[in-house]
Each structure stands twice: as C-alpha cells, then as structure tokens.
Amino acid sequence: MRRTSRSALPVSAVDRPPAEEASLWPTLHKLGPYLWQYKWRVIFALACLVGAKLANVSVPLIFKQMIDSLSGSEQALALPVLLLILYGCLRFSTSLFTELREILFARVTQRAVRRIALEAFRHLHELSLRFHLQRQTGGVSRDIERGSRSISNLISYTLYSILPTVVEISLVLVVLLANYDAAFVLITLLSLIAYVLFTIKVSNWRIAIRRRVNDADSAANTRAIDSLLNYETVKYFNNEEYEARRYDQQMVDWEDAATRSQISLSWLNLGQQIIIALGVTAMMWLAAAGVVDGRLTIGDLVLVNAFLIQLYMPLNFLGVIYREIRQALTDIERMFALLAVNREIADAPAATVLAPGPVEVRFSAVDFSYEANRQILHGVDFTIPAGHTVAVVGESGSGKSTLARLLYRFYDISAGSICLNGTDLRQLTQASLRTAIGIVPQDTVLFNDTLFYNIQYGRPTASRDQVLAAAEAAQLAGFIDILPDGYETRVGERGLKLSGGEKQRVAIARALLKNPPVLIFDEATSALDSRTEKAIQSSLDSAARGRTTLVIAHRLSTIMQADQILVMDGGRIVERGTHTQLLEAGGVYTQMWSLQQQEESGERL
Structure with missing residues (x-):
C-alpha cells in the first residue's frame, strides 16, 4: 500500500x-x-x-x-x-x-x-x-x-x-x-x-x-x-x-x-x-x-x-x-x-470590569518601545477629561498612532501608566476595555462580505434600522443606494472593491454604530476628498459630542475645535494648547498650520 x-x-x-x-x-x-x-x-x-x-x-x-x-x-x-x-x-x-x-x-x-x-x-x-x-x-x-x-x-x-x-x-x-x-x-x-x-x-x-x-x-x-x-x-x-x-x-x-x-x-x-x-x-x-x-x-x-x-x-x-x-x-x-505561544497581553488575575458611563483617560509618564533598542514614546503625559476631545498632531513616525494602540492595550507600556477613570487599564478586563472604545483606523480593512455585514460588525446585535442610521450619519447611504445590490453588495477581500474613501466611511459607520463612551479617530478622514471630508466632519463632531475622544490628525483644519491639541515630535509632546493658543505661540504647530494653508491655497489655484 x-x-x-x-x-x-x-x-x-x-x-x-x-x-x-x-x-x-x-x-x-x-x-x-x-x-x-x-x-x-x-x-x-x-x-x-x-x-x-x-x-x-x-x-x-x-x-x-x-x-x-x-x-x-x-x-x-x-x-x-x-x-x-x-x-x-x-x-x-x-x-x-x-x-x-x-x-x-x-x-x-x-x-x-x-x-x-x-x-x-x-x-x-x-x-x-x-x-x-x-x-x-x-x-x-x-x-x-x-x-x-x-x-x-x-x-x-x-x-x-x-x-x-x-x-x-x-x-x-x-x-x-x-x-x-x-x-x-x-x-x-x-x-x-x-x-x-x-x-x-x-x-x-x-x-x-x-x-x-x-x-x-x-x-x-x-x-x-x-x-x-x-x-x-x-x-x-x-x-x-x-x-x-x-x-x-x-x-x-x-x-x-x-x-x-x-x-x-x-x-x-x-x-x-x-x-x-x-x-x-x-x-x-x-x-x-x-x-x-x-x-x-x-x-x-x-x-x-x-x-x-x-x-x-x-x-x-x-x-x-x-x-x-x-x-x-x-x-x-x-x-x-x-x-x-504565550499570550503577551493577558488579563490580570483580579482584573475588574470597566463600569459603563463617561470615561476619563489619563496617560502618565508613558514610555514605550516596540523593540528594546528603539524607544517610541518618552514620558508622554496628558489627560482627556470625560466628554472632552484631545487631538494629537505631528510628523509621521512621531508616535501618534502608537497612543491608540496602547489605549486599546494591543501592547503593554514600558513605564508609566494609562488609566481609565483612575484605574490602570492593565487592571481592567480586555473585553470591557475594548467594549468601551470605538476606533476609525487610518488603514481600514474590511471582511470579504457584504456592506451590511461590515457596518453591523461594529455591533452584531444591532437592528437593520440602526445599521442604516449609522450609514446615513457616515454619509454612506447615498453611495449604497445607487449600487445594484445595495447593502448586500460584497466588498471583496480586504474591501478591494471599494475606494479608500468608501472604506473609511464604512469604518466611520461601524464606529458610530458601536456607540462607545470613548472614540479614537486615527486620521479618520485622511482618504477622503475635501468635499466629503467636510460633510463627514459634522457627523464626527456630532458623534464625539459628550464622549471622550482622541483624534489623531494630519489635516489641522479638522481639529480646530478640539479642547486641547498635543503636538508630538520624536515620541515627545513638544507643545500643547488650543488651536488659538498654539498659533499665538508661534512654534511647531504654527509652522505646520502655515504649510498646510499654503498647500490648500495651491490646490484651489
């Protein structure tokens, strides 16, 4: 044989x-x-x-x-x-x-x-x-x-x-x-x-x-x-x-x-x-x-x-x-x-459940390294009061998106602490922590399924009416209505059948449907054109109202109304304040603002 x-x-x-x-x-x-x-x-x-x-x-x-x-x-x-x-x-x-x-x-x-x-x-x-x-x-x-x-x-x-x-x-x-x-x-x-x-x-x-x-x-x-x-x-x-x-x-x-x-x-x-x-x-x-x-x-x-x-x-x-x-x-x-394989991130033996309701987020002297010989964050320290919005700006590689990954506890920090309502997130169950946070990532990857499935993924128990309302709030309903299969349209592997802007709007709808007390927008409008960005920005502002929101932004025009703006460089916070305060300071933020204003003026010409 x-x-x-x-x-x-x-x-x-x-x-x-x-x-x-x-x-x-x-x-x-x-x-x-x-x-x-x-x-x-x-x-x-x-x-x-x-x-x-x-x-x-x-x-x-x-x-x-x-x-x-x-x-x-x-x-x-x-x-x-x-x-x-x-x-x-x-x-x-x-x-x-x-x-x-x-x-x-x-x-x-x-x-x-x-x-x-x-x-x-x-x-x-x-x-x-x-x-x-x-x-x-x-x-x-x-x-x-x-x-x-x-x-x-x-x-x-x-x-x-x-x-x-x-x-x-x-x-x-x-x-x-x-x-x-x-x-x-x-x-x-x-x-x-x-x-x-x-x-x-x-x-x-x-x-x-x-x-x-x-x-x-x-x-x-x-x-x-x-x-x-x-x-x-x-x-x-x-x-x-x-x-x-x-x-x-x-x-x-x-x-x-x-x-x-x-x-x-x-x-x-x-x-x-x-x-x-x-x-x-x-x-x-x-x-x-x-x-x-x-x-x-x-x-x-x-x-x-x-x-x-x-x-x-x-x-x-x-x-x-x-x-x-x-x-x-x-x-x-x-x-x-x-x-x-050892789970690098595991719940503590006595981990507690994050109570529902408003959430305050506090980063205290946070250090972090992906690799031992390359430190990413150096003594990052800031607070997002419950219901407030804090925006983070800076050049690529300055550590902005790392803040979101740490808040989600995809990694554990090297030093310092990250607390939600005064409790170190390492003492919270990961399930309750991530239930409380909604995110619109910079790079949106979708399941090879229908548009409806991908939106409902934000809250699998949501009704059809709630899914449609989230799509409407994300300025996605008009696009879906003209598709032959509507919400049953399949998006292809990793969402390749959709444009970058369409995928990002699906991600926004998904986060809105989840309806969490904490929101993270990781350059959420970076793949959108200016017209769509302005249309969605009002929806994002509405969604953020009353929630603790961390906005990681590239376009400074999208975070002018933030309660506080953090400017990062080389893994450190080098400036902080409101939009007006930072412009008056005439530092790094002012240079970034001036450069983007010149670029937008050139695009209009």
Whole structure:
C-alpha cells in the first residue's frame, strides 16, 4: 500500500519544536480531556472493538472444524451445517461490532477536532498584535487546517488500528501456542519484531524527508497567498512573471523533496514485503511438513493459512499506520506549538470590569518601545477629561498612532501608566476595555462580505434600522443606494472593491454604530476628498459630542475645535494648547498650520 501526501508544516513566526518532541503518548495525553468528555461512548466503542477481534479470530477456528469434519465420515453431515451457520454469524459479528464502534465513536472524534480547532482559533485572536505583525497568514492557516485533520487521523489510527492489531496478534499467538508447535509462535514473533523494527527505523529516517516536503509546500503556499493578497501591487509593476518564477522556485524544491519521499516510501514497502514473505514461507513449510508427517490435519493447514492472512493484513497495515501516525504528529506539533505561544497581553488575575458611563483617560509618564533598542514614546503625559476631545498632531513616525494602540492595550507600556477613570487599564478586563472604545483606523480593512455585514460588525446585535442610521450619519447611504445590490453588495477581500474613501466611511459607520463612551479617530478622514471630508466632519463632531475622544490628525483644519491639541515630535509632546493658543505661540504647530494653508491655497489655484 502506498500513500503520498502534500500536507505540510507552515513556516510562521512560531519556531518549530524539535522532532523528538513530536511523540505519541504526550500528544495523546493532551488529547485525552477532549475525548473523555464522551467516556461512556469511548468505553462501549472499545468493547465493540474487542468483540470484533474475538469474532474475527474465531472464524479460522470454525473453518478448521468444518474442513476436518468434511474430510471424515458422511454421518457427520449435520455438524458442518451448524458450523456453517456459526461461521456466517461470526463473519457478520465482525462487521457488526466494527460498524457499531464507528457509530459510537464518530461524535467523539469530530467533537474533539472541533473543540481543538476552536481553541486554536480563539488563542490566535488572544495573541498580541506583535505576534500577528510577524506571522505569515498562509502558514498559520495551514497549521490549523492540517493540525485539525491530523487529530482525527491520529485518534482513529491509535485507538482503532494499533489497539485492534495488538489484540488480534495476541489472540492468534495464544491460539498457535495452545494448539501447535512453539516453532509457529517463534517464527511469528521473529517476523513481527523484524517488521516493526524495520518499519520504525526507516520511517524515522523518512521524517527528515517529510519535513522538507512540508517546508517546501508551506513556503510555496505562503508565497502564493502573499502574492495574491498584493494583487494590485503585482499589476502596478507588471511583475506577474516575476511572481510566477518565485512561486515555481518553491515548487521545484517541493518537487524534489516529494520525489525523494515517494522513492523512500517504495523502498520501505519493498522491505516490509520481503520480511512478510519470508515469515509466511517458513510458517507454511512447517504446516505442510506437519500434514505430511501426520501430526497436523488439512484443517490445521487451512487454519494456519487463514491466520497468516489475518496476521498479514494488520501487520502490513501496522506499517502504514506507523507512518501515518508519525506524519500526523509532525502536523499536530505545529498546532500545539501555536497553542503554546504565550499570550503577551493577558488579563490580570483580579482584573475588574470597566463600569459603563463617561470615561476619563489619563496617560502618565508613558514610555514605550516596540523593540528594546528603539524607544517610541518618552514620558508622554496628558489627560482627556470625560466628554472632552484631545487631538494629537505631528510628523509621521512621531508616535501618534502608537497612543491608540496602547489605549486599546494591543501592547503593554514600558513605564508609566494609562488609566481609565483612575484605574490602570492593565487592571481592567480586555473585553470591557475594548467594549468601551470605538476606533476609525487610518488603514481600514474590511471582511470579504457584504456592506451590511461590515457596518453591523461594529455591533452584531444591532437592528437593520440602526445599521442604516449609522450609514446615513457616515454619509454612506447615498453611495449604497445607487449600487445594484445595495447593502448586500460584497466588498471583496480586504474591501478591494471599494475606494479608500468608501472604506473609511464604512469604518466611520461601524464606529458610530458601536456607540462607545470613548472614540479614537486615527486620521479618520485622511482618504477622503475635501468635499466629503467636510460633510463627514459634522457627523464626527456630532458623534464625539459628550464622549471622550482622541483624534489623531494630519489635516489641522479638522481639529480646530478640539479642547486641547498635543503636538508630538520624536515620541515627545513638544507643545500643547488650543488651536488659538498654539498659533499665538508661534512654534511647531504654527509652522505646520502655515504649510498646510499654503498647500490648500495651491490646490484651489
């Protein structure tokens, strides 16, 4: 039997565990709690398994009695009839118990796969933004896909292939030892040991080849997904052939590794068949010699032959099972590696829920670094009173958007504190913190679904009328009304079917629908034209009224009414005050204002 597989281990930000860690029993131990939820099903299924094997081993014994009785006097004609009936019942019992086992255990396997896949999915969403900025989407998706599929395979192979094989071999050896010469048992045991040792040794050698196939397949898959996600960029630079060549380079590696894997598999199969052939020949020689000498009957010869056939099938299958289990473990280790990734951001043991109502935000001497050798924020200190608006301006890279990420607790600060209503946000549950904050990000990414779905995502329980009202407030309703499918229009992957301004208006509608006490506008109108910006600005001002609002802005004309404006440079607040106060100070803000006024005058000309 030959099997080939293109399943692979993804290349991701998570380091691969060493090969020796992918062992059977620790993995089964991790799976145990998921299976034990249905313990009675498991117990009954195992009972059916043993019953099936007892019936299967009894069949050759009945067959021997039939042969011996037929070779005797004709007066014993009634005996073979009864034996035939028993023979048929045992044959049916084997299939009956096997199918009952599958029926009982089907729910157990599928539920375990579902729960583990869901746990991995949830865990990925709980990992920090730092992890997701480093990961490769194609690789992580393959982790979950192959890991889930391999869990099902591992459970089936281990509990319903290895165990039945061991039970059947044990029963056959007992029968041979009780009824025949010890040489039969010795030859059987030697064949088994030689087969198992050869299979394990060669299969372990093939693991390195398997890993190379996996790595090459994952690299090709990641390369393809990355290229397709950046379809527009590929087209901009006319690089279709360049991308095809890069993809083919990865596929060449996969082709070489897969070829080696198939050739090594053929050598493994050939070696296994040699061992089995030698064992079968020796057993039949002994049995035939016994018949010639008169020590054994024709029925004994048939019994030994039947046992050899029954042993041959599970023994041959045992080699396949071992290879499949090793491959499944190789795939599952990546999924468990993901589950083992430490959550950088986690709720404190005694974390409290942020109470509903108005929220005051206070940054106190906040330092922050994405990397140890590159500090982003230096002693940032400001307060947004409940219901007030604070705007932050500055050059690109000055740390403006980092403030929003820290307020959302995508990262933990290096020093200082960020407090909401006097409580450090690290002492609040992340769920209550993020429920209280709505954001319109600079780069809006939408789900590959309908406009209605993407707007309603801000509050999945919102009614249709509330969704339509939010779209109206974001100046989006007019655009949607002229679309053939209206709110059911699909936006494409990452919203590529919409313009930048349309995507940003969807984000605004989503934030308005969420209706939180704290709002963050991270350059929320940067992708809009001047006319649309002015139309939406009134909606943003209305939405911000009575809420604690942090506005990160590029166009200074959009934040003139802010209660306080912070000017950042190099991760520090260098100026603060109202629009009028900052203009009168004649500092950095005044220079920025003058420059933007000149640019707008040039655009009007």
